[in-house]
Amino acid sequence: MKAECGGEALFKDPGFPPDDTSLFADTSTPIARLRGKITWLRPQEICQSPALFPDNINLGHAKQGLLGDCWFLCACTFLLKNKHLLNKVLPPDQPQWGDSRYRGSFRFRFWQQGHWTEVTIDDLLPCINSSLCFSRCHSPTAFWVALLEKAYAKLHGAYERLWAGQVSEALVDLTGGLAERWSLGDIGSEEEQRPEQDSDLVRRRRVDLNLLHPMKDECAISCATHSSPGGASELGQYHALTVMEWLNVKTVSGSEALLLRIRNPWGRCCWGGAWIGSGAGWSSVDPVSALDLQARVSEGEFWLDETEFLSQFDDVTVGYPISVDGHLKSVYSGNLLTHSHQLAGRWMKGHSAGGSRNSSSYSSNPKFWLKVCERGEVVISLLQHRKWRKTEKYAQTPLEDSKNTTHQHYQAIALHMWKVEKKRFNLSRMLNKPPYASTHCHAYEREVVLHEQLESGYYLLIPSTYQPGAEARLLIRVFSSSSTSLSALKSPAPSLPLTTDGEWETSYFQGSWVEERTAGGSRNFPSHWQNPCFPFTVCDESAGVNVRITLHQSCPDTDLHPIGFHIYKLPEGESEQTLPRDEDPVASCVPHCYIQDVSLACRLSPGAYTVVPSTYQPDCSADFTISLARRIHRKVVKSQERLGRAIQEISHISVMQS
Numbered sequence: 001m002k003a004e005c006g007g008e009a010l011f012k013d014p015g016f017p018p019d020d021t022s023l024f025a026d027t028s029t030p031i032a033r034l035r036g037k038i039t040w041l042r043p044q045e046i047c048q049s050p051a052l053f054p055d056n057i058n059l060g061h062a063k064q065g066l067l068g069d070c071w072f073l074c075a076c077t078f079l080l081k082n083k084h085l086l087n088k089v090l091p092p093d094q095p096q097w098g099d100s101r102y103r104g105s106f107r108f109r110f111w112q113q114g115h116w117t118e119v120t121i122d123d124l125l126p127c128i129n130s131s132l133c134f135s136r137c138h139s140p141t142a143f144w145v146a147l148l149e150k151a152y153a154k155l156h157g158a159y160e161r162l163w164a165g166q167v168s169e170a171l172v173d174l175t176g177g178l179a180e181r182w183s184l185g186d187i188g189s190e191e192e193q194r195p196e197q198d199s200d201l202v203r204r205r206r207v208d209l210n211l212l213h214p215m216k217d218e219c220a221i222s223c224a225t226h227s228s229p230g231g232a233s234e235l236g237q238y239h240a241l242t243v244m245e246w247l248n249v250k251t252v253s254g255s256e257a258l259l260l261r262i263r264n265p266w267g268r269c270c271w272g273g274a275w276i277g278s279g280a281g282w283s284s285v286d287p288v289s290a291l292d293l294q295a296r297v298s299e300g301e302f303w304l305d306e307t308e309f310l311s312q313f314d315d316v317t318v319g320y321p322i323s324v325d326g327h328l329k330s331v332y333s334g335n336l337l338t339h340s341h342q343l344a345g346r347w348m349k350g351h352s353a354g355g356s357r358n359s360s361s362y363s364s365n366p367k368f369w370l371k372v373c374e375r376g377e378v379v380i381s382l383l384q385h386r387k388w389r390k391t392e393k394y395a396q397t398p399l400e401d402s403k404n405t406t407h408q409h410y411q412a413i414a415l416h417m418w419k420v421e422k423k424r425f426n427l428s429r430m431l432n433k434p435p436y437a438s439t440h441c442h443a444y445e446r447e448v449v450l451h452e453q454l455e456s457g458y459y460l461l462i463p464s465t466y467q468p469g470a471e472a473r474l475l476i477r478v479f480s481s482s483s484t485s486l487s488a489l490k491s492p493a494p495s496l497p498l499t500t501d502g503e504w505e506t507s508y509f510q511g512s513w514v515e516e517r518t519a520g521g522s523r524n525f526p527s528h529w530q531n532p533c534f535p536f537t538v539c540d541e542s543a544g545v546n547v548r549i550t551l552h553q554s555c556p557d558t559d560l561h562p563i564g565f566h567i568y569k570l571p572e573g574e575s576e577q578t579l580p581r582d583e584d585p586v587a588s589c590v591p592h593c594y595i596q597d598v599s600l601a602c603r604l605s606p607g608a609y610t611v612v613p614s615t616y617q618p619d620c621s622a623d624f625t626i627s628l629a630r631r632i633h634r635k636v637v638k639s640q641e642r643l644g645r646a647i648q649e650i651s652h653i654s655v656m657q658s
Contacts, residue, residue, distance in 0.1 A: 010042070010104030013122040016154040023126065025158040031067060032160075038133060040124040042104065043097060043143045046132065050097045052090075052147075054139035058298050062145045063267035065134040068651035069162040070240045072152060073135055073265040075170035075319070076145060077242045078220035084324045085175055088116075090144065108151035111176035113385055114342050114475050119151045126159070134159065138267060138299060164651030167222040167240050169446050171319040175220075177328055178381055178479070179319040180449050184223070184310055209246075209258070209306065212318065215331050216246055220319030223262070224650050225312065240650040241265065243316075244301065249293070251284045258306040259293065267300040273312075275303035328379070328479045332451055335377050337479035341486035343368060346473045347411075347465055355468030356414065356442060356641035360504045363427055367489040368461040368476050370417070372454045376482030382415040382439075382463045383447040385473040412442035412466035412643055413474075415450055422458040428505055430460065442466035443644035454480075466643050504548075509534045509626040513615055521618030522592060523566065528614060529581060535570070535610045536628055546631040550599045551589065551613050554623040562592035562616040563624070565600070570608040579610065592616035 016022045018040030024032065043050030053060050060080055062073040079086040089109055095101035104123055109116045125146050126133050135149045152173075153159040168179035212219065221243035246260040259275065274281035281303075282290045293303060304312070321329040328337040345366040347353035354364035372378065386409050416435040436459065439448045463474055478486050511532040513519035520530035538547065551565050566585035589600040592615065613624060 008103065011122045012124070013105075013120070013154075016121060016150075018122075018124040018126075021158070022153070023159050025160045027160070029068065029160050029163040031163065034066065034128070034133070037128055038126045039128070039130075041127045041130065042123050043125070043146075046125070046127065046130060047141050050141055050143055052096060052142065052144045054137065054142040056139070059139035060137050060142055060144065061263065061267075061298070061300075062135050062265055063138050063300070064265040065132060065136060067134040067149075067159060067162060068164055069135065069149070070265040071165040071167045071650040072149070072162055072170045073145070074167045074222040074240045074242045074317075075174050075220065076148065077244075077263065078171065078319060079174055082322070085322060088176075089174055090148065106147050106151070108148060110152065110155055110173050112155070112173065113383070113473070114344065114477075116176065117155070119155050121147065121151050121154055123147060125150060164238070164649035166446070166649060167224070167317040168319075171220055171317070172383075172447065175319065175322055177320045177322050178379065178447075178449060178477075179220070179317055180331070181315055181317045181445075183315050184313050209310075212331065213246075214334055215321065215329070218321035218329065219331055220317075222317045223309070223313040224315050224317070226314045226648055238648055238650050240317075245296075249285055249289060252286060253284070257281075257284065259303050260306070260309050261296065261301055261303055263298075264300045264302075271302040271304065273302070273304045273308050275305060275308075281305060330377055330379065330451075330481075333377055335481045337377065337379060337481055339480045339482065339484055340478065341484065342475060342477045343486055343488050344473065344475050345463070345488065347463075347471050349469040349471050353465060353469050353471055355470070356464055356466050357416070357431075358641045359468045361468050361506070362462075362464065363431055363506055365462050365464045366474070368463075369422070369485075369487045369489065370459040370461055370478060371485040371487075372456050372459065372480070373483040373485075375453070375455050376480050376484075378452055378454045378478065378480040378484065380415065380417070380450040380452075380461065381447055381475075381477040381479075382413060382450075383475045383477065384410060384413055385475075386410065386446060387472070410444050410446055411470045411472050412444050413448055413472075414439045414442040414464055414466070414641070415448055416462050416464070417450065417452075418460045418462075419455075420458055420460050425458075425460075428507060441642045441644045445644075466641065503632050504629045505632050506627060506629045507536070509628070510623070511613070511626070512623045513613075513621055515619040515621045519619045519621055520614060521620075522564070522590075522614050522616050525618050527618050528612075529579060531612050531614045533579065533610045533612050534626055534628075535608065536630070537608050538604045538606050538630060540606065540632060545601045545603055547604050548599070548601045548629040549589070549611060550597055550627045552597045552625045552627070554625070555596075557596070560594045560596065561620045561622055562594050563598055563613065564588070564590045564592040564616070565598070565611055565613040565626075566590075567600075567602075567604070567609055567611050569604075570610060572607070579612075585612075 020035060023038065057080065062076045064070055064073055079089060091107055091109065094106055105120055106123060108119045110119060132146055135145050137143070137145050153162055156162060166181070168181050171179040222240050223243055224240045226238055242263040244261040244263050246258060248256045249259050251257050273279060297303065318331055320331055323329060323336060329335070330337055347366065352364055352366050354361040356362065416438040418430050418433070419436045420430055437450055437452050439450055461476060463476065465472065476486065478484055513531070518530055518532050520527040522528060549565065551563055553561060553563050555561065567587040568579055568583065569586045571580060586604065587600060587602045589598050611626060613626060615622070
């Protein structure tokens with residue numbers, strides 16, 4: 001059947017066609033069995049009077065189909081409760097079915113790595129036997145959920161890539177805000193039994209419902225089970241549900257009971273606790289209140305009390321509220337975080353992927369200055385870009401093997417912060433001190449969040465992966481109640497690869513050759529001594545190489561100068577201002593070469609030295625960076641950074657039942 005509108009053919013998306021390429025990424029999930037069974041239909045071919053939303057908004061909630069994306073549908077529920085957020089994702093006033101402007105396409109927006117990205121789709125939807133086979137609304141004539149799911153699948157490359165995920169990720173993608181995942185379980189015994197694999201439980205302490213209570217009507221709250229709960233009649237492993245509301249109810253004895261109304265994305269009740277139907281819990285509540293609460297339950301919803309909630313679910317995901325003006329509201333205090341900044345960066349092997357504080361190359365990680373102008377509440381997020389990998393490649397490796405530092409999609413990441421006096425800042429000394437605050441362990445999550453009350457001053461932020469050399473793109477975001485600024489430290493030159501024998505300490509110096517001032521040229525010219533000098537000290541006697549120096553010029557490849565450097569030993573008690581001009585250098589990196597970096601590894605006896613970088617000819621202007629790595633006998637402070645366990649992605653499905 002050729003669908004047309006006013007004689008014009010309806011839009012068919014060539015970038016996400018109605019065939020198997022849009023359904024499957026690698027056929028590694030259970031929907032692979034649907035190959036050859038799916039047809040693609042437009043809403044007007046599925047029902048007589050399609051609409052984006054139903055008249056009764058309660059029937060607009062998502063109902064999960066054959067795709068394991070309950071994590072995404074829980075986030076969709078938050079949109080339905082927040083019109084301004086829904087309008088951001090699904091721009092209003094788009095022509096629908098029956099409108100003369102309708103051409104079979106819809107536009108959506110998703111937040112991705114710091115920006116809103118527009119995704120346009122056609123409205124051909126995957127069906128089996130003329131019915132939607134993936135997510136749909138409770139109303140059979142409403143299609144906003146099915147279309148949003150298709151747009152999100154296009155963003156990810158295929159429907160199959162929506163199988164299994166984290167509610168927190170979908171919340172951020174749909175709101176541009178923040179979300180945190182907190183533990184509900186009793187973590188004490190687990191922590192003692194498996195301190196290394198599960199050390200991220202140290203950070204994800206048991207959630208305090210009293211803390212969240214003032215914000216309960218504004219937050220997006222989802223709960224997840226990692227195993228079949230005792231009260232569930234059919235819930236499987238790794239399933240997410242939405243907390244619709246909670247309230248304190250007076251009991252007939254005069255005490256209070258905390259009740260929570262939970263929505264299951266399957267769209268039907270699967271719970272057998274004390275508060276469903278004519279359960280025993282209702283006998284403890286005033287009959288009028290009991291009837292009122294039971295009347296609030298829609299299809300797929302049920303009540304449970306605090307004890308059941310804390311014992312039957314494993315964790316809770318909390319999405320920060322967002323005001324109509326677009327400001328985040330703190331889930332800790334309720335304060336509006338009216339100031340925000342973001343900066344991108346990346347971990348690059350051999351340059352800025354320094355690994356955890358256990359590694360001597362930690363100081364090469366990207367670094368950011370946070371200036372806090374006055375005391376206030378600050379929330380800092382570190383977000384990494386997801387990497388898609390074929391699941392077969394990792395099927396042989398247990399995700400919870402503590403030696404395995406590669407998650408299927410993410411690196412293990414952490415964020416550390418130091419308070420510093422910027423004018424007297426020394427990176428090496430600072431890194432030997434404990435951080436002011438941190439996320440405590442490296443977690444296999446897309447985003448980790450740090451929350452603090454900060455005094456005015458400068459703070460240095462260092463994001464890191466657990467494993468040195470692990471590559472990924474990153475985004476630092478700062479939300480605060482008071483004025484702040486965020487800036488990146490200029491990336492230093494890549495240091496030489498260091499051997500694993502012993503510990504090394506790396507320092508960086510930045511300078512410039514300026515024409516007629518500090519561009520003195522090589523030793524062939526009397527002006528050589530005008531070049532910048534950088535003093536350093538060697539303290540320990542070491543066998544073999546104990547100093548490695550790299551000179552990096554900041555010029556495009558087409559404008560390179562020939563560069564090199566000399567190392568001079570200073571007479572005891574003298575400063576670099578009194579260089580021994582009649583003495584030969586103790587080591588040199590010559591001849592001068594037309595390349596970006598020149599390097600030298602050598603052994604120097606204890607004493608004071610200075611390195612003099614130069615271009616071959618005088619008066620050649622350029623900026624440069626020197627990295628100086630010294631072998632040290634004292635150990636770099638071991639922080640005993642731990643590796644968090646691999647996160648379990650939420651994916652469970654149940655075949656739709658009408």
